[in-house]
Amino acid sequence: MMHQQGLGAWMAKRRLKTPEKTALISGDGEAMTYRQLADGADSVSAMLWHRGIRKGDRVAYIGENSPEFIEVLFGTVQLGAVFVPINTRLAPPEITHVLTDSGARVLIHDPEFTDRVAPGVSAVRIDHVIRTGEGDDTNPGLARRTRTARAGHSDAEAVLTDPAAIIYTSGTTGRAKGAVLSHENLTWVALNCLVDYDVVSTDVALMISPLFHVASLGMGLLPVILKGGTVVLERGFDAGRALRLIEQHGVTMLSGVPTTYQLLADHPDWAATDISSLSKLTCGGSAVPTRILNAYEERGLAFSQGYGMTETSPGATSLSPTMTRAKQGSVGLAHFFTDVRIADETGAMVTRGTVGEIHITGPNVFLGYHNLPDATAEAFSPDGWFRSGDLGYLDPDGYLYISDRLKDMIISGGENIYPAEVENLISAVDGVTGVAVIGIADDQWGEVPWAVITVNDTASVTTESVRALLNGQLARYKLPRNVVIVDELPRTASGKIRKADLRARYSTSPS
Template sequence: MQTHGLGSWLPRRRLRNPDKTALIHGDGQQLSYAQLAHTAEQISAILAEHGIRDGDRVAYLGENSPEFLATLFGTVRIGAVFVPINTRLAAPEIRHVLADSGATVLLHDPEFTDRLAPVLETLDVQVVQTGASGRHGASGLSRLLATAREVPAAVETSPQHPAAIVYTSGTTGRAKGAVLTHGNLTAVALNCIVDYDVDSNDVALMISPLFHVASLGMGALPVMLKGATLVLEKGFEAGRALDLIEQHAVTMMSGVPTTYQLIADHPSWSTTDVSTLRRLTCGGSAVPSRIIEAFEARGLAFTQGYGMTETSPGATSLSPAMTRAKAGSVGLPHFFTDVRVAAEDGSPAPTGEIGEIQIWGPNVFAGYHGLPDASAAAFTPDGWFRSGDLGRLDEDGYLYIADRLKDMIISGGENIYPAEVENVLTGLEGVTGAAVIGVPDDRWGEVPIAVVTVRDGVRVDTDTVRAALTDRIARYKIPTRVIVVADLPRTASGKVRKNDLRERYGAG
């Protein structure tokens, strides 16, 4: 087993504690580490039969499930690269991920068959459907797993070997694939084990989708590496989450502010036994004080942080003990990560002054798939990742975010880049210009709205625009409101002054 890669994790776990419960899913079904390791090996055999070799890409479109994780580990075991697809993407967005990544095999859940139909008409990709039955009468994954086959030898992988390509929302209207290596994902898992005190006796509830790198890199992988137990949920429902916490004595949970708000608002919140919970992590945006107070009233506190897909994704972490003392901060760099703030000339910004946040560490990605120029531009000459975000460091080294890259909107933990939505809007009949901004929302933190200009005689309203964008982009990216104006405010160079739009329309 001469490998430093993720593919060795399950075999090593099988040697150490084969009967330990790795996964709990559905209505209480359990898989041990030995069973999960066996399933991953069988999937690697299935992939090998489909011609997958070292360096090939394997895509997965599906909800949280044992098959998701087994496919990840089965893929990397033979040196292939895992490409998780956001299940909320529309068909054109899925097509882009498959085509851009060069995936030659796609595994998907049956509920996505209709959405994939137009995609697969134009792409040469082999398809394996989860469940017993596949497409056009073919055997599904569960039936294939039951067929004995020769398991291929594991491929020796170095920390620099690509493990996954995770697509980020495009700042220029085109999603880019961030290449995360075995070393990147191992480093972020180790950071979490150190900074979050992950223990082999932990039981972690996973209600956020694993196709997000935060859920995968900072949720599932640290648990797998430590040999703890993961409770996998296909989706999130506050009442069921509370039931699972009590039923399985959950000790760890991660989510976004909306998740925790819905839990605190649920009628069962005050009567559910949450005494086993010892670690709540929250990302996506700052936790509002009303949520902090609701959980503190029950003896619970949050770990907050900052990061992005390119950092696998964790960059900083704010411990619960510092939530009040460092209110507004996203914390200190993770244990094996460094963060600095640079002035415009690239020199270190003085303490307390705002500059670009730059990140270095073994968790920082290898670059963008197939985009050498964009990859080179993402790093400073001395090798630090340029986040594009603005922030400041205080005298104790705690990071504070001042502004976000290119007006990115975070809605319910999902990143929305306005340029991507604006490109689609300006493609609609009669729309001559568009600007998308985020406005506050009690449930989602922020939601996108669109301010547009239209050709004379054209009628555009919220309902018609939303209907036109359905099935073209993910639902969470579709503006909740469309405002028609005579002209968009612009700078002398022609750029839209979005700050002006926020001042006028930002109250929601």
């Protein structure tokens, strides 16, 4: 008898336990029960099975948030196959890289991505390319193929340590690497959320962030599905529409990045919208600025903040709402089933309060990088802890504070500058809506810090005013040599600023 320990068992068990409970609500208001969602996943499994997909095969998907995304996810893992979600913002060469590197045998995509996936499909010679939706008689879509699929398929034997997904890192420092996440990784990160974010079966989660991103998948969708809650799926983020959906569906859970929450609070409908149902707000990507904390506290709301990365599925730490003010600037304590430590450049543990590299261990830490054994070996310490590449320290109570990414550290005149320290202060300047501090080559000092910022329409911000406000709060060598105002900061899908893009853009500018 088939024994499925992993995510592939979830749909069958939800169908047994809560068949008529609403699992999904699409943006147009159409609801889907757990029975219907499980049946849809079974149909996808049958369709893939009869096309020769077996355990270990990769099934790629590129599309916006939709029931099809979730049906393909669970339909794939039921076969023991590996789900490969692709960032919808990637350019054709980047998509081609993901398809080639993952060795995908199947690509399922929304019709609007046909042109962008075409070069990859041609280069990789994928066995099956299927559009979502109905399609037509000559090229039937996923809906038609699953509806007419022959019944029956064979669920694979699966253990928790088997690969479940390959999720490609944002690739801000080079070609994207495929992080291989096991059934165990995704199960335990969901359990961490149940414990530390108190997810319950009555929760209604508004999914405004893309599911191809590991935070939305591992810490948004999966914990709610595991508990039998309801997910409201949005194909994209629009602040006004999100506010209407919160009120309409009694949304209890919302996750995003600081920009998301700022846009909601700045929207004209903010004050008039009934958001009393909201009880759980999680924010990642960067620390929540004080002005955003204030706006939500005025409505009786506080944030859970956290830290993590694709390689940790992604949650590593969480800061509870009750500690938001007492530990402002911290990303919290290690998740319940996860541990964090700080090491120096030799790998030795350092004392509390000392900056070093953040190491992470736990069942949520990935298996390694797909087809990159050397990179995988380099990612782990000799005793098996994941080396994050981030700098931080633990305070006396064990709360983690991020200093910065090792690769983003600025060395000016022999002094180390951690951009996050400067960014946190600049973000509090009146009128500043976004900030990135980068190192720019300098003949005298090696590097000097520049600040690239976005501001609101009423702001009057100059290099001199920023330096004056920071003077006395930071050593002078940490003060930005120049402040550049831009319309928009380049960001990854997870909301992180692409500093490499900014360095490239301004590296030839006079300092």
